[in-house]
Amino acid sequence: MKPAPFAYRKVRSLDEAVALLGETPDARLLAGGQSLMATLNMRLSAPSLLIDINGLSGLDGIAHKNGQGSGFVEIGALARHVQAERSATIAKLAPLIARAMPLVGHPAIRNRGTLGGSIAFADPAAELPACLLALDGEVDAQGPKGKRTIKAGDYFKGLYETALGPQEILTAIRLPAADSNTRIGFAELARRHGDYAIVGLAASARADGKGLKDVRLAYFGVGNTPLRAEKSEAALAHGDVDGAVAALDLDPHDDIQATGAVKKHLAGVLLRRVAAQLMEQRP
Amino acid sequence: MKITADTPPVLSVLDRPNSYIGRAVPRPNLQRLTQGRGQYISDVTLPRMAHVAYLRSPHAHARIVSIATDAAKKAPGVVAVVTGAELAKVMTPWVGVLTHLKGIKSAPQAPIAVDRACWQGEAVCAVVARTRAQAEDACELIDIVYEELPAVTNPETALDPGTPVIHESLGDNLCFERKLDVGEVDKAFANSDAVVEATFVTGRHTGVCTEGRAVVADWNASEQRMTVYHATQAPHMMQNLFAKHLALSESQVRVLTKDVGGSFGIKVHTYADEMATVALSKLLKRPVKFVADRIESFVTDIHARDHRIKAKIGVTKDGVITAFEIDDLTGIGPYSVYPRTSGIEANQVINLTGGPYNCPNYRAQARVVFQNKNVMCQYRAVGHPIAVAVTEGLVELAAAKIGMDPLEIRRRNLFADDGYPAQTASGLKLEQLSHHEALAHLDAMINYAGLRAEQKALRDKGIYRGIGFASFIEVTNPSAAFYGVGGAKITSQDGATVKLDAQGAITIHSGVTEQGQGAEAVLAQCVASSFGVSMDRVRVVTGDTDNTPYGGGTWASRAAGIGGEAAWQAGKALRGNVLAVAGAMLQAKPEDLDIRNSIVVDKTTGAERLGLDELARVAYFRPDTLPPGFQAELMVTRHYVPRAWPFAFTNGIQASYLEVDTDTGFVKLLRHWCVEDCGTIINPQLVNEQIRGGVVQGIGAALFEQCLYDERGQMLNGNMADYLVPMAVEMPDIDCGHVVSPTADSELGAKGAGEAGTAGAPACIMNAINDALRPLNAQPLTDMPFTPGKILRALGKV
Numbered sequence A: 001m002k003p004a005p006f007a008y009r010k011v012r013s014l015d016e017a018v019a020l021l022g023e024t025p026d027a028r029l030l031a032g033g034q035s036l037m038a039t040l041n042m043r044l045s046a047p048s049l050l051i052d053i054n055g056l057s058g059l060d061g062i063a064h065k066n067g068q069g070s071g072f073v074e075i076g077a078l079a080r081h082v083q084a085e086r087s088a089t090i091a092k093l094a095p096l097i098a099r100a101m102p103l104v105g106h107p108a109i110r111n112r113g114t115l116g117g118s119i120a121f122a123d124p125a126a127e128l129p130a131c132l133l134a135l136d137g138e139v140d141a142q143g144p145k146g147k148r149t150i151k152a153g154d155y156f157k158g159l160y161e162t163a164l165g166p167q168e169i170l171t172a173i174r175l176p177a178a179d180s181n182t183r184i185g186f187a188e189l190a191r192r193h194g195d196y197a198i199v200g201l202a203a204s205a206r207a208d209g210k211g212l213k214d215v216r217l218a219y220f221g222v223g224n225t226p227l228r229a230e231k232s233e234a235a236l237a238h239g240d241v242d243g244a245v246a247a248l249d250l251d252p253h254d255d256i257q258a259t260g261a262v263k264k265h266l267a268g269v270l271l272r273r274v275a276a277q278l279m280e281q282r283p
Numbered sequence B: 001m002k003i004t005a006d007t008p009p010v011l012s013v014l015d016r017p018n019s020y021i022g023r024a025v026p027r028p029n030l031q032r033l034t035q036g037r038g039q040y041i042s043d044v045t046l047p048r049m050a051h052v053a054y055l056r057s058p059h060a061h062a063r064i065v066s067i068a069t070d071a072a073k074k075a076p077g078v079v080a081v082v083t084g085a086e087l088a089k090v091m092t093p094w095v096g097v098l099t100h101l102k103g104i105k106s107a108p109q110a111p112i113a114v115d116r117a118c119w120q121g122e123a124v125c126a127v128v129a130r131t132r133a134q135a136e137d138a139c140e141l142i143d144i145v146y147e148e149l150p151a152v153t154n155p156e157t158a159l160d161p162g163t164p165v166i167h168e169s170l171g172d173n174l175c176f177e178r179k180l181d182v183g184e185v186d187k188a189f190a191n192s193d194a195v196v197e198a199t200f201v202t203g204r205h206t207g208v209c210t211e212g213r214a215v216v217a218d219w220n221a222s223e224q225r226m227t228v229y230h231a232t233q234a235p236h237m238m239q240n241l242f243a244k245h246l247a248l249s250e251s252q253v254r255v256l257t258k259d260v261g262g263s264f265g266i267k268v269h270t271y272a273d274e275m276a277t278v279a280l281s282k283l284l285k286r287p288v289k290f291v292a293d294r295i296e297s298f299v300t301d302i303h304a305r306d307h308r309i310k311a312k313i314g315v316t317k318d319g320v321i322t323a324f325e326i327d328d329l330t331g332i333g334p335y336s337v338y339p340r341t342s343g344i345e346a347n348q349v350i351n352l353t354g355g356p357y358n359c360p361n362y363r364a365q366a367r368v369v370f371q372n373k374n375v376m377c378q379y380r381a382v383g384h385p386i387a388v389a390v391t392e393g394l395v396e397l398a399a400a401k402i403g404m405d406p407l408e409i410r411r412r413n414l415f416a417d418d419g420y421p422a423q424t425a426s427g428l429k430l431e432q433l434s435h436h437e438a439l440a441h442l443d444a445m446i447n448y449a450g451l452r453a454e455q456k457a458l459r460d461k462g463i464y465r466g467i468g469f470a471s472f473i474e475v476t477n478p479s480a481a482f483y484g485v486g487g488a489k490i491t492s493q494d495g496a497t498v499k500l501d502a503q504g505a506i507t508i509h510s511g512v513t514e515q516g517q518g519a520e521a522v523l524a525q526c527v528a529s530s531f532g533v534s535m536d537r538v539r540v541v542t543g544d545t546d547n548t549p550y551g552g553g554t555w556a557s558r559a560a561g562i563g564g565e566a567a568w569q570a571g572k573a574l575r576g577n578v579l580a581v582a583g584a585m586l587q588a589k590p591e592d593l594d595i596r597n598s599i600v601v602d603k604t605t606g607a608e609r610l611g612l613d614e615l616a617r618v619a620y621f622r623p624d625t626l627p628p629g630f631q632a633e634l635m636v637t638r639h640y641v642p643r644a645w646p647f648a649f650t651n652g653i654q655a656s657y658l659e660v661d662t663d664t665g666f667v668k669l670l671r672h673w674c675v676e677d678c679g680t681i682i683n684p685q686l687v688n689e690q691i692r693g694g695v696v697q698g699i700g701a702a703l704f705e706q707c708l709y710d711e712r713g714q715m716l717n718g719n720m721a722d723y724l725v726p727m728a729v730e731m732p733d734i735d736c737g738h739v740v741s742p743t744a745d746s747e748l749g750a751k752g753a754g755e756a757g758t759a760g761a762p763a764c765i766m767n768a769i770n771d772a773l774r775p776l777n778a779q780p781l782t783d784m785p786f787t788p789g790k791i792l793r794a795l796g797k798v
Ligand SMILES: Cc1cc2nc3c(=O)[nH]c(=O)nc-3n(C[C@H](O)[C@H](O)[C@H](O)COP(=O)(O)OP(=O)(O)OC[C@H]3O[C@@H](n4cnc5c(N)ncnc54)[C@H](O)[C@@H]3O)c2cc1C
Pocket: A028, A029, A030, A031, A032, A033, A034, A035, A036, A037, A038, A077, A103, A104, A105, A106, A109, A112, A113, A114, A115, A116, A117, A118, A120, A121, A123, A125, A126, A127, A128, A164, A168, A169, A170, A171, A194, A195, A196, A197
């Protein structure tokens, strides 16, 4: 379990990192290393160069920014999971992330792992990508052609595949800030605390009188990417939980922890639990 | 006698004035280990030491057509690239059979596969380099052409005529078979009011040690001597095996264990890659280190427990068990593991099934078959968790069928506490057990009536909780009956040497080994007590074949019961010798003196007569002042082997209280209890830690752990993310209680306690889950581990 030989560069600027990515096509960025180092040590990947971005300054902030509605929460790519877990801004303005955070791995992993790394890696069973999708957030990226912003709905492309180009670096994620009408729900089923979930569900909605609107349900662990359950969202907006469960059109594959049929059943159970959270919450 | 708190038992023959027997004293190695000053094999670094990495077969079964090593040999840092054929010239192959397992057969196994790889993970080529990383890099440059052969993976069809035979020379895929038919089984079933049949499956799993397997071998050509630093449980056994297969004498081999980071039976076997490492050192005339990483551990550390048991129990309507019948089938990989064999586990399943119960009618058959998966062999509580799951699963299913309380059916069938010596239907001889007292103790401890009331109240609210039990017996303190009689050079006796140093402190050298379980604490307690010094005056040395008495090491819960007794006796003998010196110095009768707290005292008054430091000074530096002809003997060795009984059986009962989420199939463990009788308790804290750790491993078997293979023999979850080791958050509080029935075979009276937790926990969890789901008419769950998917299926939800 020793990685194949690789060169290592610690970069001082995003431009330097982008340039290096251009020069060495099989180079990989190194953020918290919590996903990357395992694949290296198991020789599942053997990049010739690791570009360490941990020294870049200004990429680890968590801030409330003005904007549409109650504004945005902007999280720098290098913010560690533990920062998000302890952030008062996130607790108040991105409560879905706050709910998910303690379920991401274990403390040692959260001390090193970064939010940018998690979104860039896009593990289909990971919590944060599903939260990004549920909250209709967006990511900022910087590449050889400059900066751009990608909506969550356009970002997740396939298994470990995102809209980021080979030379692009994710610099921040941005989430609409919660207000008094924001409703969130989160639940996952993992056999041991800290494991990737067998199935998980991140959800957001807006209170609409006694009902809900803008319901967004993002499942994880059931496909190649986090998946919206749009038909169920519509049913839930009408307060029809049974209908929402019946409308679930997920088709999860078997994996080592559960068969597709079990996952599908569990997705329905989670939907009921999350629906109750969305409906019961009061500010 | 019951012990509920950590207090010493009433004064007994063992209670000397400064007795440590029955007390929770800290381990002597605690500070060293907790301050990071332990020395594990991976800490050993020797001059000119090279590292070996093994290239392993990606196929479950394949002919090795060719191995091209040129590129690897030229890679940076590479010292040598060695194939199986080349290493076969240095080391002879071995065959894992024992003569007392009649008919057992296996094929010769080489340190590195020659011509054919028989499981995914078998080493097929070695690269020795300056660093492990360089060795791994060079492994990638080796080009092996394989011709894939059909893999035999399903034990159910392994003996079918159409299934390929893995080792042609053996004729078929049958490794071992045993049949037993005692009493009148058919008649007993015919006369039963109810007969319950079930098929139990115990999942293939492994003991995940904190420290992986590790070895540093150092062939010193100038001395013609091999020194092996080895993370092993049994240094003398390994000394014999290294010597035998390198054609050396045992005196040419020294095995040192250093600290061992957990073993659980994993580190008591001959591993091809460890043997190869030793052979490579001989070949290359330099130290070679091998440390198994996690990935290779999962495909090479022995697996265990992969059994399918069709089982049947008969009962009368008053709950009398009339008969047991089992048919066990197990697939053990392509080789029977050397030298303990892979037949013992199935043999133990036959021996132990029905073990707690006084039922004379028993029929059993076991078939052990070869397959192309990693090898299986003995892991903590060998065979017990399987036999207990079958027995206790059947007992609770039968109780449910006749509408009897699960504790009541046990009361009606457990061997009576006053009926010993007794013998099980399978022929196990039981000296003195305490099933009924243990059960009564447990009943009170868990507040059974209260728990049932709570369970009932919660069911009405749609909350499904279950209470499950498992009575068990455990094999400990094995005599030569276990291995010696079968021709294996595995000693059942053990020894201790105790020495008074020149300042009056004690050093113990013992043949048992420390694996992290606290054996050294127990040895120190025994000697401190029988000799008469405080614990801080005792140092313990274990794990060095050059410097310890010949002994068996640690396995089958023998370290305390056998090694402890030898140490106790050695301490006592040294006390006699020291008092002889004191008598000579004080012109007193030795029998009027005693040693208390490092001071020679007057036995009756306790008056201090002489410090041990002064005694040692005189004995070592001024022996001229002692009476003429008197020779002080301040180093004593004693050995002990159980003789009166083949095994010192222990007994106990466990209970589990858990909640099943019937929507998700998830199980939440609420509480676990174990009442156990290991005879004299030398150190209650260590006993309880053994019980708790064992229970956790048993919970792993019941709910989490399984080595998953596909039908082509590929292990699917050989990493710490996908193979679920039980972790702290999911574990319940585990309460321990004790009953004490000392064995009369030793003065100490201690039996073993290392495996009881593991033996009973899986059955207990299974029974609790089935108890929880009974009102929902779920199919009884008997196929471990009980994953959410299996529970949902039993509930008809998927
Ligand atoms: C035992 C264990 C358990 C875990 N459990 C969970 C869990 O339950 N849930 C969960 O979500 N995660 C879990 N993780 C993963 C953890 O959250 C990782 O931290 C995260 O997935 C990746 O973040 P990182 O900063 O460590 O990224 P790295 O490992 O450094 O990088 C991961 C990948 O992303 C790329 N990358 C990193 N940063 C950027 C960037 N800014 N722009 C573009 N590409 C980038 C890297 O090149 C690499 O390919 C677990 C990890 C471990 C070791």
